[in-house]
Amino acid sequence: QQPVQSPQAVILREGEDAVINCSSSKALYSVHWYRQKHGEAPVFLMILLKGGEQKGHDKISASFNEKKQQSSLYLTASQLSYSGTYFCVTERAGGFKTIFGAGTRLFVKA
Amino acid sequence: DSGVTQTPKHLITATGQRVTLRCSPRSGDLSVYWYQQSLDQGLQFLIHYYNGEERAKGNILERFSAQQFPDLHSELNLSSLELGDSALYFCASSVGAGGRGSYNEQFFGPGTRLTVL
Numbered sequence: 001q002q003p004v005q006s007p008q009a010v011i012l013r014e015g016e017d018a019v020i021n022c023s024s025s026k027a028l029y030s031v032h033w034y035r036q037k038h039g040e041a042p043v044f045l046m047i048l049l050k051g052g053e054q055k056g057h058d059k060i061s062a063s064f065n066e067k068k069q070q071s072s073l074y075l076t077a078s079q080l081s082y083s084g085t086y087f088c089v090t091e092r093a094g095g096f097k098t099i100f101g102a103g104t105r106l107f108v109k110a
Numbered sequence: 111d112s113g114v115t116q117t118p119k120h121l122i123t124a125t126g127q128r129v130t131l132r133c134s135p136r137s138g139d140l141s142v143y144w145y146q147q148s149l150d151q152g153l154q155f156l157i158h159y160y161n162g163e164e165r166a167k168g169n170i171l172e173r174f175s176a177q178q179f180p181d182l183h184s185e186l187n188l189s190s191l192e193l194g195d196s197a198l199y200f201c202a203s204s205v206g207a208g209g210r211g212s213y214n215e216q217f218f219g220p221g222t223r224l225t226v227l
Contacts, residue, residue, distance in 0.1 A: 002152075032215070041112065041200060041218035042153065087152065097166035098216075100145075100153040 001026055003090045005101040012078045012108045020073040020104045022088030031064050031071040032089040032098065035082075042087060045073075078108045113137065114203050114219035122225045128189040131222045135182055135203030141165070142184040143202040143216060144176055153200065159184055160207040191226045198223050 003024045010018055022031060030049045034042040048064035048071055060082075062073045075082055085103040092099070113136035123129055135142050144156040155168035159178035170176075173191075178184040188195060202216035 034216075041220055042202075042216075043112075044215035044217070047215060097155055097158060097168055098143075099155060099168075102152045 001092070002099055003031075003088050003101040005086075005088055005104050007104060008102075009105040010107070012082075012106065014080060014108055014110050015077055016108075018075045018078060018106065020075075020086050020088075020106070021070065022072070022090070022101055023068070023070045024090050024092070026069065026090075026092045028064075028066070028069050028090050028092055030091045031062075032091075033062055033071075033073050034087045034089060034100075035084045036087065036103075037084040045086075075106070078106075080108050080110060082106060083108045112217040112219065114201060114217050116199075116201050116219035116222050118222060119220065120223050120225075122227065123191060124227055125191055125193060127191050127226075128187065129191065129224065131186040131188070131199055131201075131224075133184045133186070133201030133203075133219060135184070135201075136217055139203035139205050139217070140182065141204045141207060141214075142178055142182070143204070144170075144184070144186050145200040145202065146197045147200060147221075148197045156186070165207060188224070193226050196224055196226045 032047045033045040036042040059076045064071045087103045088101045089098045115134045117132045140161045143158045145153040156170040158166040176186045198221045200221045202218045204214040204216045206214045
């Protein structure tokens with residue numbers, strides 16, 4: 001029951017905005033977002049909890065629609081440093097493990 | 111630097127062999143997670159330990175096993191290695207036990223790159 005991410009890849013020019021979506025067929029307790037740059041370890045961006053607040057990270061924010069079991073990651077005024085693969089990670093209600101999505105590759109060019 | 115250490119950084123071995131990967135969590139973290147990432151692939155969750163006890167199991171092969179010791183470091187043992195086991199193995203740690211929305215952010219180590227020839 002891996003969460004589904006879309007799009008699979010996106011190319012942006014510096015300063016443009018992007019939205020990455022993550023959806024699950026199962027009820028979720030939380031959604032996490034991570035970014036992994038090529039050759040490096042994933043780095044935590046934020047957690048969105050069921051019934052909890054939306055949290056932001058610099059110019060990156062996210063939302064969690066509990067009814068639809070969907071989360072969206074918003075990257076505004078993208079910077080070259082935003083390039084990498086973004087993973088959503090879901091925690092299912094009643095479960096005890098987190099599941100990574102397949103990832104969305106983001107490339108920001110000057 | 112996340113504070114999570116993994117050794118060795120690189121490991122090259124032959125099919126059929128057995129290896130042990132080691133992970134030391136951040137100071138104060140009680141949870142350790144293991145992930146496998148094959149070339150240009152996502153992260154496959156293998157197993158989660160909390161304070162020495164197995165908390166959750168993912169798609170971990172029977173040839174693989176792990177444990178978390180009283181000092182909270184963890185080891186992942188891979189045996190009867192196959193070519194397809196070549197991958198980057200990440201360890202991550204977090205403060206809490208997880209579950210019911212209590213999952214904390216995970217801090218990832220630099221990974222161990224395993225090459226099976």
